[in-house]
Structure formats: C-alpha cells, structure tokens
Amino acid sequence: MRCAPTLFARVRPGFLAALLLAWFWGQVISVSPELGITADEVIHVTAGYEYWRHGDYRLQPENGNLPQRLAALPLLWLDPAPVPAAAIPLQRADTWGVGNLFFFHLGNQPGLMLFAARCMIALLGVATGALIYRWARDLWGPAGALVATAFFASSPTVLAHAGLATSDMMASFGFLAALLTGWRLLHRVTAGRVLLFGLALGLLALAKFSAPMFVFVFAALVALRLAHPAPLRAAWGARRWRWRGWRRLAALAGGTCAAAALAYALIWGAYDFRYYPTRGGGPGEYPIKWEYLLNQIPYTMQTPVPEGLAANHPVAVAPSLVRTVVSWAKDHHALPEAYLFGFAHVYTFSKWRPAFFLGEYGTTGWPLFFPVSILLKTPLALLALGLTALVLLLRLGRHERRTRRLWYRLGPLLAFVGIYAAFVLSGNLNIGIRHLLPAECAWCIVGGVLGLAIARAPRWLGAAVVLLFAGANAATWNVRPSYLAFFNRLAGGPDQGHAYLVDSSLDWGQGLPRLGAWLAQHRGADRLYLAYFGSDSPWYEDLRAIRIGDGYFDREPINFPAHLHPGLYAVSATLLQGVYTMAPGPWTEAHEQAYQRRLAQIAAPDRMKLGSDVWFEWDQLRFARLRHFLRTQKPAARPDPSILVYRLSAADLTEALGYRVN
Helix, strand or coil: CCEHHHHHCCCCHHHHHHHHHHHHHHHHHHCHHHCCCCCCHHHHHHHHHHHHHHCCCCCCHHHCHHHHHHHHCCHHHHCCCCCCCCCHHHHCCCHHHHHHHHHHCCCCCHHHHHHHHHHHHHHHHHHHHHHHHHHHHHHHHHHHHHHHHHHHHHCHHHHHHCCCCCCHHHHHHHHHHHHHHHHHHCCEECHHHHHHHHHHHHHHHHHCCCHHHHHHHHHHHHHHHHHCCCCEEEEECCEEEEECCCHHHHHHHHHHHHHHHHHHHHHHHHCCCCCCCCCCCCCCCCCCCHHHHCCCCCCEEEECCCCCCCCEEEEECCCCHHHHHHHHHHHCCCCCHHHHHHHHHHHHHCCCCCEEECCEEECCCCCCHHHHHHHHHCCHHHHHHHHHHHHHHHHHHHHCCCHHHHHHHHHHHHHHHHHHHHHHHHCCCCCCHHHHHHHHHHHHHHCCHHHHHHCCCEHHHHHHHHHHHHHHHHHHHCCCCCHHHCCCHHHCCHHHHHHCECHHHCCCCCCHHHHHHHHHHHCCCCCEEEECCCCCCCCCCCCCCEECCCCCCCCCCCCCCCCCCCEEEEEEHHHHCCCCCCCCCCCCHHHHHHHHHHHHHHHCCCHHHCCHHHHHHHHHHHHHHHHHHHCCCCCCEEEECCEEEEEECHHHHHHHHCCCCC
C-alpha cells in the first residue's frame, strides 16, 4: 500500500510551511480593520511610543518593555502627535488617560496606528511558527514539522493574540527561544550558544513578568542533562574540551552565568541604562504607591462596593520572600525602578483579580478554569487531533527502539509544559486562556508526533488529518474577525460563550465597530444606552450612546445620572456578568436595601447636594439590578459575540428597576 511520504515528495516541506504561515499571517492581519481596539492595546501602543520618544518608563511598566516597543516601532515613521508634557494624565502616569488622549483627542489616526502595531506582532507570530517548525523538524522530520505548524496556525487562541498589539505573543516566542537555546547550551558550551541563550533570556525577561518561572524550568533541564551520561563538549576558538560526571556542572554554571549577565545588561539597556524612570531623574510617580506593593503600608485589595455592602473577597497584601527581594533590589538599584515596579505590580495583582467562571464571580480563581477553557475554546477537530497525538506519543514511547532517547529529546518541552501549567493552574489570575499561550505553543511541537505516525501509515490517514485541520480552520473562520470569541459546539458556539467565560476569553472590548455597523441598519429613532467594557471610544465611533454602569471605563466627561427610557440597551458581556462593577455577584437582599436607600436619596428634593460618589454608586447599583433582569432575557441581537443588544420597553424597565419608567 502506498504511504503518506508521497504527499511530501513533490513539494518541499519548508515551502509548504512557508505557505501555511503566510496564510496564518493573512488571517491575522486581514481582520484588523473590522476589529475594534481591545482593552490593553491602547496602553501598550501609547506606552511604547513614549518609551521611544521621551524615555518615560512610568507608563504601563507591568506588561513588558519589549513588546510595547515593538508594537510602537512603526509610529516612529507615522509620527503621530504626542501627548503634551503638561497633560495631567501624563504627569500622574495615568496610562489609561494618556492612551485615551493619544488615540482619540489629538487628531491622530487610531486605525492606522493600531494596524501598524498589529502588523509587528503578527510578524512575531510568524517567527514563533517558524521556530515551532524548526524544532519539530529536528524531532519528527518534515511531516511532523508540518503537523506542528498546522496545530499552531489553526488555533483560535494563537490567531487572536498574534493579531493584537499586546505582550502575549512575545512571551510565547521568548519562552520557546529561551527553552531551545538553553537546551542546546546544556549539550555544547560555545561562545555562540552562550550569546544566543543570553539574548533569548533578555528577550524573555523584557517580554512579560511571568519570565522568572523559567528559573524552575531551567533547573529541571539541568537536572535532566546531568542525569544523562553523555559528556559535555565545549569550545573556545580552536580549543576543545570534553567533561564528564559532575565536572560538567562547573562548565554549565559558567556558561549560564555568562548568558544571565548578558540578559541583565539587556534589561538595563531597554531602560536606557538608568535607574530612574524619567530622563529628568528622581523617583517616579506611579498610580499605585510603592509602599502598598511592598507591604510597607497595610493594604487590602477588594472590589469597591456601595455603602452598606460587604466587600467581595478581600485579599490582604502579605509579606513574602518575593517582596523582600524586590525591596532589596529597589534599595540597592539592582535593576531599573520601572522594571522592579512592574514586577511587584504583577506579583501583587496576580493574587487577586475580579473574574467570572461558569456563572460565578470571584477574585482568587478556580482550579478548573483553564482545563474548562481549553475544552470549550478549542475547535473539536483540534481536540481530537491533540488527543490522538497524545495516544500516539505514549504508544511510540512504548514500542520505539530508542525509547530513552526519544523521551530525553522531548524532555525540555514536556518539562516546560508541565511546570508552566502547574504555575498557571495554581495561580489566582483567571481572566483569559491567553495565559496558557506559551504552553500551547510548546505543545504544538510535541503534537508533531502525529506527523511521524502519518509517515508510517496509509495515505487515507494523512488525508483524514488534513481534513480535520481544515475543519478546525473552518470553525475558526466562522468567528472572523473576533477570533478571541471562539467557543466550540460543546459551549453552544460564540453566542453562548458569555455563560462560561468573559474578559479576554471572549470580550476584551473589541466589538464597537460591529455594533456601529449593526446600528446603522437597525437603530432607527431608538435611543442607545451602552454599558461598555474596554478602551475603545464610543464617542470616536460616533455611536451617540448614553453610557450607563461603565464609569470605570468611560474616559469622557461623565454626568450622573442618565435617565433611562425605552430603547436599545447594548451591554458588554464582561459587564453583563458583573466583572469590574461595584456590585458583582448575585443580587441579594443587602443589595436591594442599598439600592432602595440610594433611590430614596436621588428622589429627595435636595438631591442636587449629593456628592459625585453617591451618584456613581447609584449608577452602579441601578445597572446591577438591570443586568440581573437582562440575564433572564433573550437579546434582540448579537452584533459581535462580545456585545448583547436588548430592546426594552417601559414595562421591561419598570420590572427591571422597581420603579415606574415612562
């Protein structure tokens, strides 16, 4: 019987992989004009531009200096108008306020700036795919390399984040690059390999503050290498060495320290080799005080709630070894201040973050969040292929002649996936499946084992695998342009995704352009009330909306309260589930009592004397009561999976709010 290798006889696998990655890049970039600005993109691009132009590292220090610089690089040629130095948000290092000014109020072109930034991240996505192909080819041969690349290019999570100007793709590339170069260094110590490992470590350290977990990964790789009896080779110029036993450890320590020193220098270089975050010198002003992050002042993180309600899931900032180390590094200027602040910020808020999962609101995560996310947000065809690859890997390990060699070569990938997953699964940060992206990219390489099996099987099996990958791509294509909102049939598709997950797993604020297109055809004379989560601008999109319940995200002048009347009510899925609101969780008797107290106050003759905090609480409580009603209703439309539109009558509003609405 003829076998699958004939599928690759006529066309070079490298050419097929290049075509696949070109198709991938096209899918990613082609949706940008239709895809609204996601929550973090405004601050990433704005901060990156400030880094290049003015060297102000106080802005958005907690998401990696390098991806923000990369995203903003094209802006040096576009030359948009910068935020004036006298602007209050810039003086206060209010990145969100600075980003809103930069994108929407200075006459710049948000669409062009964002498209250029997204193109840079998309190119990084292609580079990640090329790295996956190269590593998989070493393990499994041409067929396995193509399968690994297909896994990568077919993933809706990869497609989503390779097309956004954020740091997740850079973190994935950084972890893979550090893993590969570090593993190569453990087998041959040369100046070139030390240089590459140092560059990869520096890239990773500047990509995202999850980088320190690589210390544990590399420790596992060193243990795996020392357990292998093969001698360690080294070269310096014309000289050659071979070490055995524990003598290898000294050579590895020297090479690793040299690479770490290079990475350390790269970190300082990314901050202009200065400690202080601004070119003027002196300690920087940040939105959150250092004393809170270092536990020098008692600080409890909690969701703000209206008067009379208990805080939801308060978490106290406690002393820890990490905070002690950061405090020492800050006192001794061991690293740039902005870098240390970013790390301390990420560490602190990884312990507490408002989130939604399977109908529940929480701030400290759920053990099943990521397993369920994988199950619901992966195309069924990819799930089937992934499970098949796992079974084949186990069978191959049992029957292959060189079993130990196979598992040894897979060691770095399996160790990374296991350790990374352990950190993520045990953490409290449950706001998006994107935090598994580096492990998913590594698993794509492991999944290349499927190609090795195909090469030994009848042609029909190869054809079946191709059809399954085509099916996965077709399923993802159906959610264009919002790859972020993909949910498979187990979840009921994207329109039912909000019942399971929100935030960056579904709704990152990307839906305003599609909402605008829908309104152009269906709005008529109806008023539009909008509760929007994200950093895009309804004002700039000319939606002519009355904002309700989203005061934490409304960057324009706010007047409280907005009177509610019959009309269209567009609600972001994240806010519909109560995340980032002042009254999250179920509507209780305590909530009703607080609501009635505020209702009595705003109905009183002296209501104009009430403070802005009272009006804000009233708006939040009223929206909370309204969204609990809306969750029982069927939306009139879903212009985008991230936004639900309801058409409410006076009777509907009276029932929802508990007072008569005309």
